[in-house]
Amino acid sequence: MLLVLSQLLCLLVIARLCGVGAERLGQAAPVGELVAGVLIAVAVSVIGPILGGAANGLLVDLREAPQIADIATMAIFFLVLRAGVDMEPREMFAASGGAFAVALGGVIVPMALGIGLAWWFIPASEMKVAQALVVGVAMSVTAIPATARVFEELGLLHSRLGITVMAAALIDDVFGLILLAGVTTYAATGGDADLGNLAWLAAKACLFFTVTGLLGAHVYPHVNERLREEKIVALDLSALVAVAIAYALLAEVLGLHWIMGAFMAGLFLEPARIGQRAFDDMKLILAAITSGVLGPLFFVSIGMQVDLGAVYEAPALAALVILAAFFGKLMGSGLPALWIGFDRRHAAAVGVGMSARGAVELIILGVVAEAGILATGGRAGEAGVVDNLFSLLVVMAVVTTFIAPLALRWLLKADE
Numbered sequence: 001m002l003l004v005l006s007q008l009l010c011l012l013v014i015a016r017l018c019g020v021g022a023e024r025l026g027q028a029a030p031v032g033e034l035v036a037g038v039l040i041a042v043a044v045s046v047i048g049p050i051l052g053g054a055a056n057g058l059l060v061d062l063r064e065a066p067q068i069a070d071i072a073t074m075a076i077f078f079l080v081l082r083a084g085v086d087m088e089p090r091e092m093f094a095a096s097g098g099a100f101a102v103a104l105g106g107v108i109v110p111m112a113l114g115i116g117l118a119w120w121f122i123p124a125s126e127m128k129v130a131q132a133l134v135v136g137v138a139m140s141v142t143a144i145p146a147t148a149r150v151f152e153e154l155g156l157l158h159s160r161l162g163i164t165v166m167a168a169a170l171i172d173d174v175f176g177l178i179l180l181a182g183v184t185t186y187a188a189t190g191g192d193a194d195l196g197n198l199a200w201l202a203a204k205a206c207l208f209f210t211v212t213g214l215l216g217a218h219v220y221p222h223v224n225e226r227l228r229e230e231k232i233v234a235l236d237l238s239a240l241v242a243v244a245i246a247y248a249l250l251a252e253v254l255g256l257h258w259i260m261g262a263f264m265a266g267l268f269l270e271p272a273r274i275g276q277r278a279f280d281d282m283k284l285i286l287a288a289i290t291s292g293v294l295g296p297l298f299f300v301s302i303g304m305q306v307d308l309g310a311v312y313e314a315p316a317l318a319a320l321v322i323l324a325a326f327f328g329k330l331m332g333s334g335l336p337a338l339w340i341g342f343d344r345r346h347a348a349a350v351g352v353g354m355s356a357r358g359a360v361e362l363i364i365l366g367v368v369a370e371a372g373i374l375a376t377g378g379r380a381g382e383a384g385v386v387d388n389l390f391s392l393l394v395v396m397a398v399v400t401t402f403i404a405p406l407a408l409r410w411l412l413k414a415d416e
Contacts, residue, residue, distance in 0.1 A: 027405075044304075075298030080262040113136075127187065161346055176360060181260045355400050
Protein backbone atom coordinates (compact mmCIF):
# COMPACT_ATOMS: atom_id res chain seq x y z
CA MET A 1 0.00 0.00 0.00
CA LEU A 2 2.92 2.32 0.70
CA LEU A 3 4.07 2.02 -2.92
CA VAL A 4 0.56 2.66 -4.29
CA LEU A 5 0.08 5.78 -2.16
CA SER A 6 3.52 7.05 -3.17
CA GLN A 7 2.69 6.54 -6.85
CA LEU A 8 -0.63 8.37 -6.53
CA LEU A 9 1.00 11.26 -4.67
CA CYS A 10 3.74 11.55 -7.27
CA LEU A 11 1.38 11.42 -10.24
CA LEU A 12 -1.16 13.85 -8.78
CA VAL A 13 1.46 16.44 -7.82
CA ILE A 14 3.27 16.24 -11.17
CA ALA A 15 0.01 16.34 -13.14
CA ARG A 16 -1.38 19.32 -11.23
CA LEU A 17 1.86 21.27 -11.49
CA CYS A 18 2.00 20.72 -15.25
CA GLY A 19 -1.71 21.54 -15.53
CA VAL A 20 -1.24 24.84 -13.72
CA GLY A 21 1.79 25.56 -15.91
CA ALA A 22 -0.26 24.96 -19.05
CA GLU A 23 -2.97 27.36 -17.84
CA ARG A 24 -0.33 30.01 -17.14
CA LEU A 25 0.73 29.62 -20.79
CA GLY A 26 -2.86 30.06 -22.00
CA GLN A 27 -3.55 26.36 -22.61
CA ALA A 28 -6.09 24.03 -21.03
CA ALA A 29 -4.98 22.17 -17.90
CA PRO A 30 -5.52 18.69 -19.46
CA VAL A 31 -2.85 19.53 -22.05
CA GLY A 32 -0.28 20.08 -19.30
CA GLU A 33 -1.42 16.98 -17.42
CA LEU A 34 -1.13 14.94 -20.60
CA VAL A 35 2.36 16.30 -21.22
CA ALA A 36 3.27 15.28 -17.66
CA GLY A 37 2.37 11.71 -18.53
CA VAL A 38 4.40 11.84 -21.74
CA LEU A 39 7.42 13.11 -19.78
CA ILE A 40 7.05 10.23 -17.33
CA ALA A 41 6.89 7.80 -20.26
CA VAL A 42 10.07 9.33 -21.69
CA ALA A 43 11.75 9.05 -18.29
CA VAL A 44 10.83 5.36 -18.11
CA SER A 45 12.15 4.56 -21.58
CA VAL A 46 15.20 6.84 -21.67
CA ILE A 47 16.33 7.80 -18.16
CA GLY A 48 15.31 4.57 -16.41
CA PRO A 49 17.76 2.28 -18.21
CA ILE A 50 20.57 4.79 -17.57
CA LEU A 51 19.83 4.87 -13.83
CA GLY A 52 19.35 1.10 -13.69
CA GLY A 53 18.61 -0.96 -10.61
CA ALA A 54 15.97 0.15 -8.10
CA ALA A 55 15.50 3.60 -9.68
CA ASN A 56 14.58 2.05 -13.02
CA GLY A 57 12.22 -0.37 -11.25
CA LEU A 58 10.41 2.47 -9.51
CA LEU A 59 9.89 4.33 -12.79
CA VAL A 60 8.55 1.22 -14.53
CA ASP A 61 6.24 0.49 -11.58
CA LEU A 62 4.96 4.08 -11.73
CA ARG A 63 4.01 3.72 -15.40
CA GLU A 64 2.58 0.20 -15.27
CA ALA A 65 0.83 0.18 -11.87
CA PRO A 66 -2.54 -1.62 -12.29
CA GLN A 67 -4.12 0.63 -9.66
CA ILE A 68 -3.58 3.61 -11.99
CA ALA A 69 -5.62 1.85 -14.70
CA ASP A 70 -8.46 1.25 -12.22
CA ILE A 71 -8.44 4.91 -11.17
CA ALA A 72 -8.39 5.95 -14.84
CA THR A 73 -11.56 3.90 -15.43
CA MET A 74 -13.25 5.60 -12.47
CA ALA A 75 -12.09 8.95 -13.84
CA ILE A 76 -13.68 8.18 -17.22
CA PHE A 77 -16.97 7.50 -15.44
CA PHE A 78 -16.98 10.87 -13.64
CA LEU A 79 -15.59 12.81 -16.61
CA VAL A 80 -18.35 11.47 -18.86
CA LEU A 81 -20.93 12.17 -16.14
CA ARG A 82 -19.69 15.75 -15.91
CA ALA A 83 -19.69 16.05 -19.71
CA GLY A 84 -23.34 15.05 -19.70
CA VAL A 85 -24.16 17.65 -17.03
CA ASP A 86 -22.36 20.36 -19.02
CA MET A 87 -24.24 19.53 -22.22
CA GLU A 88 -27.69 20.87 -21.42
CA PRO A 89 -30.18 19.46 -24.00
CA ARG A 90 -32.36 22.57 -23.92
CA GLU A 91 -29.41 24.70 -25.04
CA MET A 92 -28.67 22.36 -27.93
CA PHE A 93 -32.28 22.15 -29.08
CA ALA A 94 -32.59 25.92 -28.77
CA ALA A 95 -29.55 26.40 -30.99
CA SER A 96 -30.24 27.71 -34.46
CA GLY A 97 -30.37 25.46 -37.50
CA GLY A 98 -27.10 27.09 -38.49
CA ALA A 99 -25.36 25.67 -35.41
CA PHE A 100 -26.70 22.21 -36.26
CA ALA A 101 -25.38 22.57 -39.82
CA VAL A 102 -21.97 23.60 -38.50
CA ALA A 103 -22.01 20.67 -36.04
CA LEU A 104 -23.12 18.14 -38.64
CA GLY A 105 -20.43 19.19 -41.09
CA GLY A 106 -17.93 19.22 -38.24
CA VAL A 107 -18.72 15.57 -37.55
CA ILE A 108 -19.17 14.14 -41.04
CA VAL A 109 -16.16 15.61 -42.87
CA PRO A 110 -13.39 14.94 -40.30
CA MET A 111 -14.90 11.54 -39.48
CA ALA A 112 -14.92 10.58 -43.16
CA LEU A 113 -11.33 11.77 -43.54
CA GLY A 114 -10.28 9.84 -40.45
CA ILE A 115 -11.98 6.63 -41.58
CA GLY A 116 -10.53 6.95 -45.09
CA LEU A 117 -7.03 7.66 -43.78
CA ALA A 118 -7.15 4.76 -41.34
CA TRP A 119 -8.57 2.41 -43.95
CA TRP A 120 -5.67 3.27 -46.26
CA PHE A 121 -2.95 2.63 -43.67
CA ILE A 122 -4.38 -0.12 -41.44
CA PRO A 123 -3.67 -3.65 -42.70
CA ALA A 124 -6.50 -6.11 -43.16
CA SER A 125 -7.76 -7.78 -39.99
CA GLU A 126 -11.05 -8.67 -38.33
CA MET A 127 -10.82 -5.43 -36.31
CA LYS A 128 -10.00 -3.13 -39.25
CA VAL A 129 -13.51 -1.67 -39.49
CA ALA A 130 -13.68 -0.93 -35.75
CA GLN A 131 -10.18 0.57 -35.75
CA ALA A 132 -10.99 2.83 -38.70
CA LEU A 133 -14.23 3.92 -37.03
CA VAL A 134 -12.32 4.78 -33.85
CA VAL A 135 -10.01 7.09 -35.80
CA GLY A 136 -13.05 8.72 -37.40
CA VAL A 137 -14.79 9.24 -34.06
CA ALA A 138 -11.62 10.69 -32.54
CA MET A 139 -11.50 13.19 -35.42
CA SER A 140 -15.13 14.24 -34.95
CA VAL A 141 -15.10 15.80 -31.46
CA THR A 142 -14.30 19.38 -30.38
CA ALA A 143 -12.62 20.79 -27.26
CA ILE A 144 -14.97 23.41 -25.82
CA PRO A 145 -12.75 25.01 -23.10
CA ALA A 146 -9.88 25.94 -25.42
CA THR A 147 -12.19 27.80 -27.79
CA ALA A 148 -14.44 29.28 -25.10
CA ARG A 149 -11.46 30.89 -23.37
CA VAL A 150 -10.47 32.77 -26.55
CA PHE A 151 -14.01 34.00 -27.19
CA GLU A 152 -14.28 35.13 -23.57
CA GLU A 153 -10.97 37.03 -23.77
CA LEU A 154 -12.16 38.83 -26.92
CA GLY A 155 -15.64 39.54 -25.54
CA LEU A 156 -17.25 37.36 -28.23
CA LEU A 157 -18.57 34.48 -26.14
CA HIS A 158 -22.18 35.73 -26.36
CA SER A 159 -21.91 37.00 -29.93
CA ARG A 160 -23.49 35.13 -32.83
CA LEU A 161 -20.07 33.68 -33.65
CA GLY A 162 -19.42 32.50 -30.09
CA ILE A 163 -22.91 31.04 -29.60
CA THR A 164 -22.75 29.17 -32.92
CA VAL A 165 -19.36 27.61 -32.17
CA MET A 166 -20.24 26.70 -28.56
CA ALA A 167 -23.57 25.10 -29.54
CA ALA A 168 -22.00 23.23 -32.45
CA ALA A 169 -19.14 22.00 -30.25
CA LEU A 170 -21.60 20.65 -27.67
CA ILE A 171 -23.56 18.84 -30.37
CA ASP A 172 -20.35 17.40 -31.86
CA ASP A 173 -19.30 15.99 -28.49
CA VAL A 174 -22.72 14.40 -27.95
CA PHE A 175 -22.44 12.78 -31.38
CA GLY A 176 -18.88 11.69 -30.57
CA LEU A 177 -19.80 9.94 -27.32
CA ILE A 178 -22.81 8.22 -28.88
CA LEU A 179 -20.72 7.08 -31.85
CA LEU A 180 -18.04 5.84 -29.45
CA ALA A 181 -20.58 3.69 -27.63
CA GLY A 182 -21.68 2.26 -30.96
CA VAL A 183 -18.14 1.50 -32.10
CA THR A 184 -17.10 -0.16 -28.82
CA THR A 185 -20.28 -2.25 -28.84
CA TYR A 186 -19.63 -3.21 -32.47
CA ALA A 187 -16.04 -4.17 -31.63
CA ALA A 188 -17.21 -6.24 -28.65
CA THR A 189 -19.31 -8.37 -31.00
CA GLY A 190 -16.15 -9.25 -32.91
CA GLY A 191 -16.81 -6.81 -35.73
CA ASP A 192 -19.73 -8.77 -37.14
CA ALA A 193 -21.41 -6.36 -39.58
CA ASP A 194 -24.34 -8.66 -40.35
CA LEU A 195 -27.46 -6.57 -41.07
CA GLY A 196 -29.52 -8.49 -38.54
CA ASN A 197 -26.96 -7.89 -35.79
CA LEU A 198 -26.77 -4.19 -36.60
CA ALA A 199 -30.57 -3.91 -36.52
CA TRP A 200 -30.66 -5.70 -33.16
CA LEU A 201 -27.97 -3.35 -31.83
CA ALA A 202 -29.95 -0.33 -33.04
CA ALA A 203 -33.10 -1.67 -31.37
CA LYS A 204 -31.30 -2.12 -28.05
CA ALA A 205 -29.86 1.38 -28.31
CA CYS A 206 -33.33 2.83 -28.95
CA LEU A 207 -34.67 0.94 -25.94
CA PHE A 208 -31.84 2.26 -23.77
CA PHE A 209 -32.35 5.88 -24.84
CA THR A 210 -36.11 5.61 -24.42
CA VAL A 211 -35.95 4.15 -20.90
CA THR A 212 -33.23 6.47 -19.63
CA GLY A 213 -34.81 9.48 -21.33
CA LEU A 214 -38.19 8.88 -19.74
CA LEU A 215 -36.69 8.26 -16.30
CA GLY A 216 -34.40 11.28 -16.61
CA ALA A 217 -37.17 13.63 -17.73
CA HIS A 218 -40.09 12.49 -15.56
CA VAL A 219 -38.86 10.47 -12.57
CA TYR A 220 -35.42 11.66 -11.46
CA PRO A 221 -36.38 15.35 -10.94
CA HIS A 222 -39.12 14.37 -8.44
CA VAL A 223 -36.81 11.94 -6.63
CA ASN A 224 -34.08 14.57 -6.42
CA GLU A 225 -36.52 17.15 -5.04
CA ARG A 226 -37.58 14.79 -2.27
CA LEU A 227 -33.97 13.97 -1.44
CA ARG A 228 -33.06 17.64 -1.10
CA GLU A 229 -35.91 18.09 1.39
CA GLU A 230 -34.09 15.63 3.67
CA LYS A 231 -31.21 18.15 4.00
CA ILE A 232 -28.60 15.38 4.23
CA VAL A 233 -25.14 16.40 3.06
CA ALA A 234 -24.38 15.38 -0.57
CA LEU A 235 -27.39 13.04 -0.76
CA ASP A 236 -28.32 14.42 -4.16
CA LEU A 237 -24.78 13.70 -5.41
CA SER A 238 -25.08 10.12 -4.16
CA ALA A 239 -28.39 9.84 -5.99
CA LEU A 240 -26.89 11.15 -9.24
CA VAL A 241 -23.96 8.71 -9.06
CA ALA A 242 -26.34 5.86 -8.19
CA VAL A 243 -28.51 6.71 -11.20
CA ALA A 244 -25.42 6.88 -13.43
CA ILE A 245 -24.29 3.45 -12.21
CA ALA A 246 -27.78 2.02 -12.71
CA TYR A 247 -27.90 3.43 -16.26
CA ALA A 248 -24.40 2.00 -16.90
CA LEU A 249 -25.60 -1.41 -15.70
CA LEU A 250 -28.61 -1.19 -18.01
CA ALA A 251 -26.30 -0.36 -20.93
CA GLU A 252 -24.09 -3.34 -20.14
CA VAL A 253 -27.09 -5.68 -19.80
CA LEU A 254 -28.27 -4.55 -23.25
CA GLY A 255 -24.80 -5.14 -24.68
CA LEU A 256 -23.95 -1.43 -25.03
CA HIS A 257 -20.94 0.36 -23.55
CA TRP A 258 -21.33 1.55 -19.96
CA ILE A 259 -20.19 5.12 -20.71
CA MET A 260 -23.63 5.83 -22.17
CA GLY A 261 -25.12 5.28 -18.72
CA ALA A 262 -22.95 7.92 -17.10
CA PHE A 263 -23.53 10.30 -20.02
CA MET A 264 -27.32 9.96 -20.02
CA ALA A 265 -27.51 10.40 -16.24
CA GLY A 266 -25.71 13.73 -16.54
CA LEU A 267 -27.52 14.84 -19.68
CA PHE A 268 -30.90 15.11 -17.94
CA LEU A 269 -29.58 16.96 -14.90
CA GLU A 270 -30.78 20.43 -15.83
CA PRO A 271 -31.66 23.63 -13.92
CA ALA A 272 -35.22 23.47 -15.27
CA ARG A 273 -35.70 20.03 -13.72
CA ILE A 274 -33.88 20.28 -10.38
CA GLY A 275 -33.56 24.04 -9.81
CA GLN A 276 -30.69 26.41 -10.60
CA ARG A 277 -29.12 26.29 -7.13
CA ALA A 278 -29.10 22.47 -6.99
CA PHE A 279 -27.70 22.36 -10.52
CA ASP A 280 -24.91 24.83 -9.71
CA ASP A 281 -24.01 22.92 -6.54
CA MET A 282 -23.81 19.65 -8.47
CA LYS A 283 -21.65 21.15 -11.20
CA LEU A 284 -19.30 22.60 -8.58
CA ILE A 285 -18.91 19.25 -6.82
CA LEU A 286 -18.34 17.35 -10.07
CA ALA A 287 -15.83 19.97 -11.22
CA ALA A 288 -13.92 19.58 -7.95
CA ILE A 289 -13.84 15.79 -8.26
CA THR A 290 -12.82 15.72 -11.91
CA SER A 291 -10.58 18.79 -12.26
CA GLY A 292 -9.01 18.44 -8.83
CA VAL A 293 -8.23 14.73 -8.56
CA LEU A 294 -9.59 12.17 -11.02
CA GLY A 295 -9.11 14.23 -14.18
CA PRO A 296 -5.39 14.90 -13.64
CA LEU A 297 -4.77 11.24 -12.80
CA PHE A 298 -6.64 10.17 -15.94
CA PHE A 299 -4.87 12.56 -18.29
CA VAL A 300 -1.44 11.75 -16.89
CA SER A 301 -2.23 8.03 -17.28
CA ILE A 302 -3.14 8.61 -20.95
CA GLY A 303 0.13 10.51 -21.44
CA MET A 304 2.09 7.62 -19.93
CA GLN A 305 0.71 5.32 -22.64
CA VAL A 306 2.05 7.54 -25.42
CA ASP A 307 5.09 6.39 -27.35
CA LEU A 308 6.70 9.41 -29.02
CA GLY A 309 8.68 6.97 -31.11
CA ALA A 310 5.46 6.48 -33.09
CA VAL A 311 5.96 9.92 -34.64
CA TYR A 312 9.44 8.94 -35.81
CA GLU A 313 8.31 5.51 -37.00
CA ALA A 314 5.37 6.88 -39.00
CA PRO A 315 6.03 10.58 -39.72
CA ALA A 316 3.85 10.62 -42.84
CA LEU A 317 0.89 9.12 -40.99
CA ALA A 318 1.43 11.52 -38.07
CA ALA A 319 1.39 14.53 -40.40
CA LEU A 320 -1.68 13.27 -42.27
CA VAL A 321 -3.60 12.62 -39.05
CA ILE A 322 -2.94 16.17 -37.82
CA LEU A 323 -3.73 17.76 -41.19
CA ALA A 324 -6.92 15.71 -41.62
CA ALA A 325 -8.02 16.62 -38.10
CA PHE A 326 -7.43 20.35 -38.59
CA PHE A 327 -8.63 20.81 -42.17
CA GLY A 328 -11.52 18.40 -41.68
CA LYS A 329 -13.00 20.75 -39.10
CA LEU A 330 -11.97 23.85 -41.06
CA MET A 331 -13.85 22.67 -44.14
CA GLY A 332 -16.59 20.66 -42.43
CA SER A 333 -17.63 23.49 -40.09
CA GLY A 334 -16.27 26.49 -41.99
CA LEU A 335 -18.23 25.93 -45.21
CA PRO A 336 -21.63 25.59 -43.47
CA ALA A 337 -20.77 28.76 -41.53
CA LEU A 338 -20.18 30.51 -44.84
CA TRP A 339 -23.50 29.25 -46.16
CA ILE A 340 -25.47 30.51 -43.14
CA GLY A 341 -24.23 34.06 -43.53
CA PHE A 342 -20.80 34.46 -41.92
CA ASP A 343 -18.18 36.27 -43.96
CA ARG A 344 -15.03 34.39 -44.98
CA ARG A 345 -12.93 35.47 -42.01
CA HIS A 346 -15.57 34.58 -39.44
CA ALA A 347 -16.44 31.34 -41.26
CA ALA A 348 -12.76 30.42 -41.05
CA ALA A 349 -12.87 31.33 -37.35
CA VAL A 350 -15.79 28.92 -36.89
CA GLY A 351 -13.79 26.13 -38.55
CA VAL A 352 -10.65 26.88 -36.55
CA GLY A 353 -12.63 27.18 -33.32
CA MET A 354 -14.08 23.72 -33.92
CA SER A 355 -10.67 22.16 -34.70
CA ALA A 356 -9.32 21.87 -31.15
CA ARG A 357 -9.79 18.45 -29.57
CA GLY A 358 -8.78 17.97 -25.94
CA ALA A 359 -10.54 16.32 -23.00
CA VAL A 360 -13.41 14.59 -24.82
CA GLU A 361 -11.07 13.02 -27.36
CA LEU A 362 -8.78 11.85 -24.57
CA ILE A 363 -11.80 10.30 -22.83
CA ILE A 364 -12.61 8.53 -26.09
CA LEU A 365 -9.04 7.25 -26.39
CA GLY A 366 -9.13 6.10 -22.77
CA VAL A 367 -12.24 4.04 -23.47
CA VAL A 368 -10.66 2.70 -26.67
CA ALA A 369 -7.52 1.67 -24.79
CA GLU A 370 -9.61 -0.05 -22.13
CA ALA A 371 -11.58 -1.91 -24.81
CA GLY A 372 -8.38 -2.99 -26.57
CA ILE A 373 -9.54 -1.79 -30.00
CA LEU A 374 -6.22 -0.09 -30.73
CA ALA A 375 -3.09 -1.96 -29.66
CA THR A 376 -0.99 0.10 -27.26
CA GLY A 377 1.48 -2.47 -26.15
CA GLY A 378 2.42 -4.58 -29.10
CA ARG A 379 -0.51 -6.97 -28.95
CA ALA A 380 0.25 -10.25 -30.70
CA GLY A 381 -0.68 -10.34 -34.38
CA GLU A 382 -1.18 -6.57 -34.68
CA ALA A 383 0.75 -4.52 -37.20
CA GLY A 384 3.01 -1.65 -36.18
CA VAL A 385 0.76 1.01 -37.71
CA VAL A 386 -2.07 0.00 -35.36
CA ASP A 387 0.27 0.11 -32.38
CA ASN A 388 1.22 3.66 -33.39
CA LEU A 389 -2.32 4.96 -33.92
CA PHE A 390 -3.11 5.49 -30.24
CA SER A 391 -0.01 7.64 -29.70
CA LEU A 392 -0.57 9.57 -32.93
CA LEU A 393 -4.17 10.39 -31.99
CA VAL A 394 -3.03 11.69 -28.59
CA VAL A 395 -0.36 13.81 -30.30
CA MET A 396 -3.03 15.10 -32.69
CA ALA A 397 -5.23 16.10 -29.73
CA VAL A 398 -2.37 18.08 -28.17
CA VAL A 399 -1.27 19.76 -31.40
CA THR A 400 -4.78 20.86 -32.46
CA THR A 401 -5.61 22.06 -28.95
CA PHE A 402 -2.39 24.11 -28.96
CA ILE A 403 -2.74 25.55 -32.48
CA ALA A 404 -6.48 26.34 -32.55
CA PRO A 405 -6.46 29.12 -29.89
CA LEU A 406 -3.43 30.79 -31.50
CA ALA A 407 -4.99 30.71 -34.97
CA LEU A 408 -8.34 31.88 -33.58
CA ARG A 409 -6.76 34.90 -31.86
CA TRP A 410 -5.01 35.81 -35.13
CA LEU A 411 -8.23 35.55 -37.15
CA LEU A 412 -10.27 37.57 -34.64
CA LYS A 413 -7.72 40.26 -33.74
CA ALA A 414 -9.72 42.77 -35.81
CA ASP A 415 -12.74 42.15 -33.55
CA GLU A 416 -10.95 43.18 -30.34
